[in-house]
Amino acid sequence: MRKLQGEMDHFLRKHFAFLASFWNKFLPNGVPNNHSLDFLEQDLGSLNPTLDPKDPGPSSSLFGVLYDFTARNADELSVNRGDKLCVLKEEGEYVLARRLSGDPVVGYVPANYVSKIGQEPVAQPVWYISGISRNKAQILLLSSPNRHGSFLIRDSESNKGEYSLSVRNHAKVRHFRIYKDPGGSLYLEKEHMFSNLEQLLAYYTVNWKVIQSPLLQPCIQKRSSEADQWERPRSEFKLWRKMGEGCFGEVWEGMWKNTVPVAIKIMKQVNMRDDFAKEIQNLKSLKHTRLIKLLAICSVGEPVYIVTELMRKGNLHSYLNSIAGKELTKHHLLSISCQVADGMTYLEEQHVVHRDLAARNILVGDDLACKIADFGLARLLKDDIYSTSGNAMIPVKWTAPEAAVYQTYSLKSDVWSYGILLYEVFTYGQNPYEGMTNQETIQQITRGYRLPRPNNCYPEIYSIMLDCWKANPEDRPTFLILREQLFSIYKWAPHPFS
Numbered sequence: 122m123r124k125l126q127g128e129m130d131h132f133l134r135k136h137f138a139f140l141a142s143f144w145n146k147f148l149p150n151g152v153p154n155n156h157s158l159d160f161l162e163q164d165l166g167s168l169n170p171t172l173d174p175k176d177p178g179p180s181s182s183l184f185g186v187l188y189d190f191t192a193r194n195a196d197e198l199s200v201n202r203g204d205k206l207c208v209l210k211e212e213g214e215y216v217l218a219r220r221l222s223g224d225p226v227v228g229y230v231p232a233n234y235v236s237k238i239g240q241e242p243v244a245q246p247v248w249y250i251s252g253i254s255r256n257k258a259q260i261l262l263l264s265s266p267n268r269h270g271s272f273l274i275r276d277s278e279s280n281k282g283e284y285s286l287s288v289r290n291h292a293k294v295r296h297f298r299i300y301k302d303p304g305g306s307l308y309l310e311k312e313h314m315f316s317n318l319e320q321l322l323a324y325y326t327v328n329w330k331v332i333q334s335p336l337l338q339p340c341i342q343k344r345s346s347e348a349d350q351w352e353r354p355r356s357e358f359k360l361w362r363k364m365g366e367g368c369f370g371e372v373w374e375g376m377w378k379n380t381v382p383v384a385i386k387i388m389k390q391v392n393m394r395d396d397f398a399k400e401i402q403n404l405k406s407l408k409h410t411r412l413i414k415l416l417a418i419c420s421v422g423e424p425v426y427i428v429t430e431l432m433r434k435g436n437l438h439s440y441l442n443s444i445a446g447k448e449l450t451k452h453h454l455l456s457i458s459c460q461v462a463d464g465m466t467y468l469e470e471q472h473v474v475h476r477d478l479a480a481r482n483i484l485v486g487d488d489l490a491c492k493i494a495d496f497g498l499a500r501l502l503k504d505d506i507y508s509t510s511g512n513a514m515i516p517v518k519w520t521a522p523e524a525a526v527y528q529t530y531s532l533k534s535d536v537w538s539y540g541i542l543l544y545e546v547f548t549y550g551q552n553p554y555e556g557m558t559n560q561e562t563i564q565q566i567t568r569g570y571r572l573p574r575p576n577n578c579y580p581e582i583y584s585i586m587l588d589c590w591k592a593n594p595e596d597r598p599t600f601l602i603l604r605e606q607l608f609s610i611y612k613w614a615p616h617p618f619s
Contacts, residue, residue: 184208184218184235198228206235248322248339249274255285255296260406262289262340270337274299274318284318286325288334293472295334351405353417355426358385364435370424374431383416384484386427401427404496407471411464413484413494432484432492440485441550451577453489454546455611458582460491462604465539468493469600474530478538479519480545517559518552522566523594533594539603540589547578581610 404415419426521537
């Protein structure tokens with residue numbers, strides 16, 4: 122028996138040399154007579170490590186540790202966040218790895234505790250936030266408790282495999298693209314290349330003047346269940362009357378808990394989830410009397426509900442085309458125009474571009490109160506310009522030419538759309554460029570054509586429309602100026618009851 126145990130000890134030490142520290146600790150002088158090997162055979166057999174770490178072969182890869190992990194048995198390897206590992210083999214939910222720092226010990230680590238270096242940052246996940254958009258990053262950095270100098274790194278939305286650095290600079294957020302060259306090096310500027318994100322951050326933390334934005338502390342994510350404060354069970358809502366529908370789904374008048382009248386926007390298509398998330402985030406963060414107020418959401422399961430305050434007269438375009446809408450006076454139309462300008466001035470102050478400003482997205486209440494809605498396309502701007510790409514549907518006849526042709530949006534492209542909205546208001550809901558296709562509309566606009574003055578329109582209002590439709594975006598007025606001009610006209614315009 123002693124001979125057999127000695128041969129077993131020799132066999133284990135020879136074929137599992139990478140567990141030398143284990144053997145030395147538990148079997149320093151060979152296998153004692155009274156020691157059973159049953160527990161060793163059971164543990165080692167469960168995961169069956171068979172690779173020699175001294176010769177990992179071409180299939181091995183360099184990984185980084187995302188979280189601390191304490192071994193639970195002899196097969197497993199205790200690691201700390203930031204450790205570098207050579208992964209020898211992947212086995213289901215585990216990887217067999219050799220630690221590169223300290224003793225070159227080999228063992229198993231849960232696969233979700235590690236990440237391949239060069240694919241995701243691993244040493245300091247506190248500053249890396251995956252799966253968030255540029256818009257969400259900006260909202261997060263501008264929210265409490267973050268402050269000037271807060272920063273994060275996120276995945277690039279437009280360039281797969283690359284990253285973006287987002288930094289709060291006082292009341293604004295600046296975004297920097299982190300490029301990756303063919304060799305895997307990362308850089309903001311080609312003259313300063315780095316092998317990983319940690320080195321890049323370390324450099325710009327010291328040399329922050331290069332990007333004119335100090336990197337003072339990683340972004341802090343709120344741990345509170347903010348979504349739960351808005352999320353309500355679908356059973357609390359009853360649908361009464363369909364008010365309208367569009368490509369997203371339907372809008373219904375309904376009742377919340379049988380007591381509160383509400384409007385319920387139902388998004389039926391699964392592929393509209395991104396638009397839903399953007400609209401919800403904007404409704405949560407933007408608060409103004411001329412913007413529709415969010416009350417609740419139902420995002421668990423299908424269909425998705427966005428629940429807002431009820432505006433009983435529906436959207437402005439439909440209302441203007443109704444019998445009641447046709448009876449509105451010029452003074453009423455001016456009031457509507459002023460209210461929308463007031464809401465858009467607030468969005469301008471928040472540096473938010475709506476991108477879909479039109480009468481169909483203005484909601485009307487019983488007292489002719491108007492509120493801006495449909496924030497699914499709204500975006501926070503970088504500097505003064507936002508560029509998009511893809512095959513998203515664009516409402517061409519309401520869209521500024523630079524946005525329709527080049528997908529370049531700005532607050533001034535919203536000003537163009539506001540001019541079209543004024544045309545809708547003073548024509549009682551007439552569609553702009555009637556009889557023209559989208560392509561014909563763009564061709565005519567680029568040649569200098571502008572919509573004619575509506576019959577029921579003050580010359581001063583039409584002059585404002587033309588200012589909104591200046592070919593050069595910089596020549597168009599701001600919403601602050603538009604609001605002042607419209608309020609001034611509203612004050613001197615004849616009142617219907619005077």
